[in-house]
Amino acid sequence: MNQDRVFNAKRRKLLRKHIPLSENVVTVGLFGILIGVGLWVFAQRHHYDPKERTLSPEQLLQSSHPEKLYTPPLKPWVEPGMDIKPATADLGIFPEAILDQDWQVASRLKQFNPDNLFEKIDGEAEKFIRQGFKALYYIVLKSKDDGSELSIELFDQGSATGSIGIFSDHWSDDKEIQQNGPVTFFKTSNGAIGRKGRYFFRIAGDRESEKIRKKSEQVAGAFSQLKEPEENVSEEFQILSQGLEIPSSLITFQSKNVFQFDFLKDFWFGQFNSNDPARAFVHRAGSPEEAKKLLEEILNEQSFDYEKVEETEWGVILQHNYLKNYFVISQQGSFIFGIENLADKNQIQPIMEKFARGFQHGQ
Amino acid sequence: MSLSRPITLQEKTRKFLRLTQVRVFSQVVFFGLFLFSVWATWTSRLEGYPVSRLLEMDPLVAVSTALSTGYIYRYLGWALGIIVLTFLFGRVFCNWICPFGTLHQFVNYLFNIQPNSKRIEQNRYHPAQYFKYAILVVFLIMAALGALQIGLLDPIVMMYRGFATFVSSAWNMLISAITPLFVRVGIEASWSDTLKFSPGAAHRIFVGSFWIGLWFLLFVALNLWKPRFFCRFVCPLGAFLGVLSRYSLFRINRDVTKCTDCNLCLTRCEGAADPQSMVRKSECFSCMNCIDDCPEDALQFTMIGLDRKQVVEAPDISRRRLVFAGITGLLAFPLLRNNGTATDENFSPHMIRPPGSVAEPEFLKKCIKCDQCINVCPTNVLQPATLKEGGFETLWTPVMNFNIGHCQLNCTLCSEVCPTGAIRKITVAEKLGKGEYTHKGPIVLGTAFINTTRCLPWANQIPCVVCEEVCPVSPKAIQTIDEEVKDVFGKMVVLNKPFIVPDLCIGCGICQHECPVQDDPAVYVTAIGESRSRSRRLLLHFRSSTSK
């Protein structure tokens, strides 16, 4: 015996001598049966119902049940710690000065556009949109002390005209109009309503308290810091409309060829009365020096048609050689302003005083 | 003797057409069919093949599940074929059909280098062969009490389980280990992928594979010590067929007048059934080798002219041993069950059964641990249970491990291949509660939970929510609480913190599988909320309109 062998090397040896015919027959039969078994298994290949293994569109539709879940709104970031001051990103357009130790942001800044304004102020929306509504910024402040809330709506009306229009809609005679820098507003029992440039705002507390009224006034004042796109800011317009109380429909703007002089550009005019040709005008030059130079040039050019009547502390008065109406012009800082086509000389002084008041507000 | 006479073709043919030849062919056919069914037990190959039919025609499976449940599931009636075959011809199953028997015989054929004299001694009846009857008694009594354990030793089950979780993955692993060697020497190695048992799967791993493989290899290796050790001493199916075969019509019959007591019939006796004296009917595998090996033509496989004196009909097990085996079976049942994991009192959170599974006590009456479900599972989520999930009783039964895979929404293949109905045959519509099953709602495997101490948005200020993205139900069972946070580096981030809506969760586990906190996922599924058992429900009622 070779113990080192791995495989069995022994060959099968048939020792029997006789193989009966019956065994041969049975063997053949068994071969046949076994082949049959194999074939049967392969024949089973498609013996299944594919519908059981997947979903039919009918079954899916039969049990389709749209269910809407409530999704909580995004929770905004609130800076932890004592002096609570939300990140600037959250305040958006609002100036940071609306916040202080006591009052902090209690809501996420929400913004609405003309498409979805009705979601916020259904019913009123049309009124705002007609006046050139562009966007509404909405934020809620909350007092740490007593939990009172102040909701602030800031409407971008696209232009000062729009904001003036919507402001006068809200104003009634019994409310005293206050001026704080460029901000015009009046107080209500629980807040304030006002405007600055193209913006119109409504501040309303959740209760009628002195604290709310004080805060509203402060917020209104803080809106003087509201940034406005340069091209839409027009202090000249404000001086005419607020300082001289000229209705916005009578305020016009001339971009070139002012007084038929090609060196004069970008003047604002305000007509005192629709059937009176007298107009106040105002222009802002690049600098006081430039304004001074411009004034001298105007006086120089006007001397062909006008005659100098008087030079007072509030301006130079010229009279037309033939029409005999008055042209008044003055300069203060970068501003050049005055009156043209005025018939009555006595009106000059009150108008020019109003101008002066307008500059105090405007600067 | 006419040795010098030339052998004619007819004689040659007649000599070839012996029973032993067709027996070998039969073994090849059935082993081939077994390999084919393991190969075809895969989502892209399954089609309609009866891949579990060998299990379904296993009489021990049919009888023991009938004892435990009182019923015969789906195709288990096929076992009648084997029973009738045994009544006619004895244990032909063992040497003509059984793939595990074929494997044992083949190992001996290849490696048994003993000379004939030693082989004759190897193949004498051994008194310890009674042991398999004791095992059978233990298993049947346990089955009758409700704990089906035949799968530990049933040869067909062992083959399926061993091939599904050990041999096939061993094959794949060796191939992929060898492939780089071919690549290194510049041989195109894409051919190696076509050989895989599970094409299109990214990976196949099996948690309990070590012990399953060891258990399987142990019995294969024992052939080197005693030929067909498993079949002669251990196999409970062989024991069951041995009991039946005492009534068989055909048997090996020895013509004592011709016999010279040369004992050569023992050289290749597979069952150690003593054909040289009184043949032991319950041990004989009807392999027909002894007929070929008898130089005197004294042996015959026959029904007619049997010699009554030359047979031992009953299995050789004493009454004393029978009683002891019975007692063992009775005691084994409480021994397994005392931990309470099988019932609903102390179930493990990891004991998540595949969709369609019946309630746990029923499941344990039916599951034979064949691991066909594990083999067919396309995502590898089904794993043979270790001792961790449910103790010894549930060893190697299928559980879902969502760290490895997830239960694919439109897949019910495990329920299709289950031979015993432990996973009841379901359709996709039934699984998802669609179509005619709308009122019943989907099958729920468990419920997901969030571990907020490991979840990136909850614990680490890092955006994530993969779990929400992959949640397959509509509306999604994972919703989020969205929060804006300034993180530790001062950057503003929006965190979508996930939470589970248990009313909608079906426990498919894709969230756990896809969670980037991979080793101990921050979203994980446990067994609570399973729809298969009333007492494992979680919610008093479902708040959703898509009521279950």
Add this chain to the structure above:
Amino acid sequence: MGSKKYPHADYQKEPISRREFIKQGVAVAAMSAAAGYLMLAPENYPLSLRDVTGLRSQPKEKPFQLPDFRVPKEAGVFDIGIGRNGSVGVKLRKALDAIGGITRYIKPGDVVLIKPNVAFDRPPMLGATTNPEIIEELIRLLLVEGRAREVRVADNPIESPVDCFAKSGIRLATERAGGKVYLPDSNAFEILYTPGATLIEQWPFFKRPFQNVNKVIGVAPVKDHNLCYASMGIKNWYGLLGGRRNQFHQNIHEIVSDLSIMIKPTLTILDGTRILMKNGPTGGDPSDVKPADVIMAGVDPVAMDAWAFENLLERKEKLPEYLYKAEQKGSGKIDFRGRIKEVV
């Protein structure tokens, strides 16, 4: 006495010869020297096995780069074509004809790779995967009109690839039309180097189907997506990556914009036949899906995604951040005005 004390006194020993001694000595010395050279020679010497730092024995990854699959622009050809009305085939043809026809992009003999979105094993009607009809029509078009040599279809789905391809109907569609499906397995991935990518500069990529490919077409459905708002043409390339993709969500917009430079496809086709409006990207209920009648084809995935986001998903809020990032990385221009030709 003597013989008792020394039982082997008459034993004759057999000494080894000098010759044998020298031979053995030389052999031993040669083996020691060879072993010594292999073990001790400095690392840069030939055949040296020395590894002083332990870094030599580390597995080396050799990243590969993808070529640019685009075809040169041509004056007068629109960037994006939209086909409406008619069967899927008709719409697809309309969309392609609007941008110069398939023959402008595919030359005879090309090997074309189609990348559909087969991420989940859902029936096509749920809108979570690319409509298989488009794949079938497109392959036919490529093989018949484009006279492509071979058309491959590949994706690395989130769920079991075999099932995803089967249940989504893509496999059947591909095989019917004469294409070939490539499934991912663990050996099919190699590290891709993408210059300029911020997060996935080196990442495992589904390389096998790209062997010898010279044209790539992405065919993506238009889907809602919670984290990055929408999954469309660019996000579709996610399906060619392997590795730990579940980390991507930690900075999804950066990842998606990286995907836009990772691959420069010949064409992108957006499947606007079923729009998954909510519950994306998985869907699951027919009520999540809005039927639509659009197929887009184009060469600027950024503009296509922007158009689809606004017009198919009907989102009027701001575009997903990844589109801006993709634009910054130079993958295309968001502004689609004047670059789209619609064929109704």
